[in-house]
Amino acid sequence: MTQIYQASCTAPVNIATLKYWGKRDTKLNLPTNSSISVTLSQDDLRTLTTASCSSSFEQDTLYLNGEPHPIDTPRTLACLADLRSLRAALESKDDKLPKLSTFKLRIVSENNFPTAAGLASSAAGFAALISAIAKLYELPQNSSELSMIARKGSGSACRSLFGGYVAWEMGELEDGSDSKAVEVAPVNHWPEMQALICVVCDVKKDVSSTSGMQLTVATSDLFQERIKNVVPKRFIEMKKSIVDKDFAKFAELTIKDSNSFHSCCLDSYPPIFYMNDTSKKIIKLVNLLNEAAGKIIAAYTFDAGPNAVIYYLKENENQVLGLFNKVFGHLEGWEKAESLKSKFEILEKFPIDQIESNMEFYSQGVSRVILTQVGGGPKSVDTSLLDLETGLPKKC
Amino acid sequence: MTQIYQASCTAPVNIATLKYWGKRDTKLNLPTNSSISVTLSQDDLRTLTTASCSSSFEQDTLYLNGEPHPIDTPRTLACLADLRSLRAALESKDDKLPKLSTFKLRIVSENNFPTAAGLASSAAGFAALISAIAKLYELPQNSSELSMIARKGSGSACRSLFGGYVAWEMGELEDGSDSKAVEVAPVNHWPEMQALICVVCDVKKDVSSTSGMQLTVATSDLFQERIKNVVPKRFIEMKKSIVDKDFAKFAELTIKDSNSFHSCCLDSYPPIFYMNDTSKKIIKLVNLLNEAAGKIIAAYTFDAGPNAVIYYLKENENQVLGLFNKVFGHLEGWEKAESLKSKFEILEKFPIDQIESNMEFYSQGVSRVILTQVGGGPKSVDTSLLDLETGLPKKC
Numbered sequence: 001m002t003q004i005y006q007a008s009c010t011a012p013v014n015i016a017t018l019k020y021w022g023k024r025d026t027k028l029n030l031p032t033n034s035s036i037s038v039t040l041s042q043d044d045l046r047t048l049t050t051a052s053c054s055s056s057f058e059q060d061t062l063y064l065n066g067e068p069h070p071i072d073t074p075r076t077l078a079c080l081a082d083l084r085s086l087r088a089a090l091e092s093k094d095d096k097l098p099k100l101s102t103f104k105l106r107i108v109s110e111n112n113f114p115t116a117a118g119l120a121s122s123a124a125g126f127a128a129l130i131s132a133i134a135k136l137y138e139l140p141q142n143s144s145e146l147s148m149i150a151r152k153g154s155g156s157a158c159r160s161l162f163g164g165y166v167a168w169e170m171g172e173l174e175d176g177s178d179s180k181a182v183e184v185a186p187v188n189h190w191p192e193m194q195a196l197i198c199v200v201c202d203v204k205k206d207v208s209s210t211s212g213m214q215l216t217v218a219t220s221d222l223f224q225e226r227i228k229n230v231v232p233k234r235f236i237e238m239k240k241s242i243v244d245k246d247f248a249k250f251a252e253l254t255i256k257d258s259n260s261f262h263s264c265c266l267d268s269y270p271p272i273f274y275m276n277d278t279s280k281k282i283i284k285l286v287n288l289l290n291e292a293a294g295k296i297i298a299a300y301t302f303d304a305g306p307n308a309v310i311y312y313l314k315e316n317e318n319q320v321l322g323l324f325n326k327v328f329g330h331l332e333g334w335e336k337a338e339s340l341k342s343k344f345e346i347l348e349k350f351p352i353d354q355i356e357s358n359m360e361f362y363s364q365g366v367s368r369v370i371l372t373q374v375g376g377g378p379k380s381v382d383t384s385l386l387d388l389e390t391g392l393p394k395k396c
Numbered sequence: 397m398t399q400i401y402q403a404s405c406t407a408p409v410n411i412a413t414l415k416y417w418g419k420r421d422t423k424l425n426l427p428t429n430s431s432i433s434v435t436l437s438q439d440d441l442r443t444l445t446t447a448s449c450s451s452s453f454e455q456d457t458l459y460l461n462g463e464p465h466p467i468d469t470p471r472t473l474a475c476l477a478d479l480r481s482l483r484a485a486l487e488s489k490d491d492k493l494p495k496l497s498t499f500k501l502r503i504v505s506e507n508n509f510p511t512a513a514g515l516a517s518s519a520a521g522f523a524a525l526i527s528a529i530a531k532l533y534e535l536p537q538n539s540s541e542l543s544m545i546a547r548k549g550s551g552s553a554c555r556s557l558f559g560g561y562v563a564w565e566m567g568e569l570e571d572g573s574d575s576k577a578v579e580v581a582p583v584n585h586w587p588e589m590q591a592l593i594c595v596v597c598d599v600k601k602d603v604s605s606t607s608g609m610q611l612t613v614a615t616s617d618l619f620q621e622r623i624k625n626v627v628p629k630r631f632i633e634m635k636k637s638i639v640d641k642d643f644a645k646f647a648e649l650t651i652k653d654s655n656s657f658h659s660c661c662l663d664s665y666p667p668i669f670y671m672n673d674t675s676k677k678i679i680k681l682v683n684l685l686n687e688a689a690g691k692i693i694a695a696y697t698f699d700a701g702p703n704a705v706i707y708y709l710k711e712n713e714n715q716v717l718g719l720f721n722k723v724f725g726h727l728e729g730w731e732k733a734e735s736l737k738s739k740f741e742i743l744e745k746f747p748i749d750q751i752e753s754n755m756e757f758y759s760q761g762v763s764r765v766i767l768t769q770v771g772g773g774p775k776s777v778d779t780s781l782l783d784l785e786t787g788l789p790k791k792c
Binding site for chain 1: 602617618620621622625626648651652655656658659660662663664665666667669672673676679680683
């Protein structure tokens with residue numbers, strides 16, 4: 001039987017605290033502004049991808065969560081072409097290397113979380129794809145260099161090439177060769193960062209983020225102010241708040257940037273709405289919590305959908321989770337916090353009567369919670385998703 | 397019995413198409429930007445006010461919809477002081493005039509629409525108050541001059557001193573003496589303008605417009621762009637669209653300005669939300685309607701609350717009302733359109749299946765509709781709300 005070469009990697013989800021919204025080049029996925037994100041722990045959210053190739057494979061194929069998936073999208077093809085070209089360069093310098101760049105690829109990928117939840121699965125997906133193929137091809141490129149390939153697949157995927165706190169520098173060059181992810185700080189610089197994700201029920205969104213962001217670029221007057229003045233200042237301030245481990249500042253900037261991004265969506269023509277009334281209830285809970293604490297202990301952020309991600313520090317876990325467990329404790333996702341529950345509390349100054357007397361109103365609209373935290377970047381793993389005997393995905 | 401002097405006026409509601417949001421002087425109600433509105437017909441929405449005074453009255457009093465109402469708010473006091481001062485100037489020049497400026501006032505006021513509906517009742521209220529007292533005092537001031545007094549009561553009230561299409565020029569002077577309403581065009585210039593109001597059910601709003609707008613001024617980054625660049629350009633364009641009777645342009649600017657205003661609310665810190673999921677459904681219906689028509693035949697606008705006001709021309713009545721009657725036909729407010737219903741239609745290209753298959757979703761959240769149109773300014777009337785025998789409001 002012909003030899004099958006293979007390699008497997010996992011990659012994380014990242015949730016932006018300074019939002020990417022708008023491309024200045026839609027083909028290369030070059031953004032109109034720099035962005036910042038926190039990489040989330042792969043224990044809770046990750047894509048595992050096995051990349052394989054063989055002279056016996058007849059075409060490039062992709063399996064996602066057990067099902068065949070189109071691989072011939074322009075963006076995926078752009079990533080594969082870049083990776084093959086880097087491999088070919090190695091092969092041209094060393095005759096002994098097998099000519100993997102000429103073989104067809106078989107990619108098998110699966111998430112450890114429901115894809116339909118509207119979490120940033122494409123970021124983890126492209127980061128795992130690029131990492132696994134780079135490992136298969138034994139490419140020497142570093143994470144920033146690989147992030148530029150991931151960026152062509154899905155802009156925000158470039159940030160999933162790093163763990164911890166990550167910046168995507170927008171760059172200036174036309175060919176995008178300076179538009180890449182860099183580490184602001186590793187996980188262990190500020191490991192106390194926790195994230196509570198509230199998965200919000202919603203009808204399917206009307207506007208994809210790909211077309212939504214270009215509608216904003218083309219039609220929003222306020223967006224120009226955002227990219228010219230608001231974000232550049234915030235980018236510097238937010239990096240500093242991370243380096244300084246200044247949660248109150250980090251949280252304020254995170255909240256403001258989520259609001260600013262959704263403002264520009266609403267200022268588009270026709271307007272785009274990603275948050276719904278449930279999202280607004282969660283914002284209200286966070287506001288009341290911070291007021292009761294007398295300082296900012298929780299920061300909400302919303303991507304192009306109604307799900308809330310709430311960042312908080314481990315030291316405020318009992319107060320933050322105490323409140324959200326009170327409201328959403330009946331939902332799936334709290335298993336992980338079982339041992340913490342005895343310490344959960346409601347802040348003395350929190351107007352809990354106001355919530356309790358409208359509990360039906362506040363507790364509806366969320367389908368599950370996910371408790372997680374800041375985590376590391378892509379990892380090389382031995383687990384293979386490929387059945388070497390059949391050359392097909394292993395059955396789950 | 398001591399003589400009671402009295403005069404009665406009605407004044408209209410106005411709904412801004414270029415929004416007033418933000419004060420540069422909170423005491424004088426001087427705005428951060430100019431605004432434009434359409435005055436709505438008093439047949440459907442008006443305040444009727446009888447102003448009376450007598451040497452026998454012991455204090456200034458106000459009755460609103462049959463109930464005593466505080467009159468000693470700083471804003472109402474500022475209006476009364478201005479009006480008395482103008483009357484006193486007349487009296488000082490003509491000894492024969494009764495000294496009404498020294499008498500206490502008794503004001504009786506009532507709306508022909510539910511105050512609780514969240515419609516702009518304070519604008520009509522202050523405009524009627526100022527008009528009735530100006531009539532009682534036989535003041536020679538014109539509508540623009542009176543609008544500056546109304547402005548001190550409630551900013552947007554200044555626009556209710558005119559009928560038709562009205563601009564509030566923000567002015568530049570510190571004393572506000574150039575911040576006044578002016579006519580852009582009278583009703584009969586463009587009498588075809590219709591308005592459908594969808595009164596949306598909601599819990600009480602968290603943030604009043606008075607405090608909301610100052611939060612935006614103080615905290616929103618995007619707001620500065622709105623007042624410096626977006627609104628000044630739009631102000632000129634919108635006035636032109638009215639003069640030109642260019643509905644498509646007028647409607648586009650109206651929609652964009654509503655979106656822009658709510659964007660700045662969302663960009664405030666903490667964010668302010670006035671629209672809810674029902675508002676968003678109405679926006680979607682208007683968008684689908686305009687798409688189906690192949691041109692803009694309906695423009696939505698939202699003030700500081702979830703109610704939608706939809707402007708359209710008489711010539712498109714059957715298509716606009718046809719759709720909204722299909723969705724909200726079960727509600728109160730359609731009596732007026734009884735004779736039109738046989739001509740109601742759904743545009744051929746409208747995806748009515750999409751709405752019909754989710755009718756329960758689309759039709760909920762609105763409590764009533766109001767069908768109205770552009771209308772005239774304050775009117776002098778003979779109807780008195782005061783019982784001259786008792787000196788108290790007449791019983792309804």
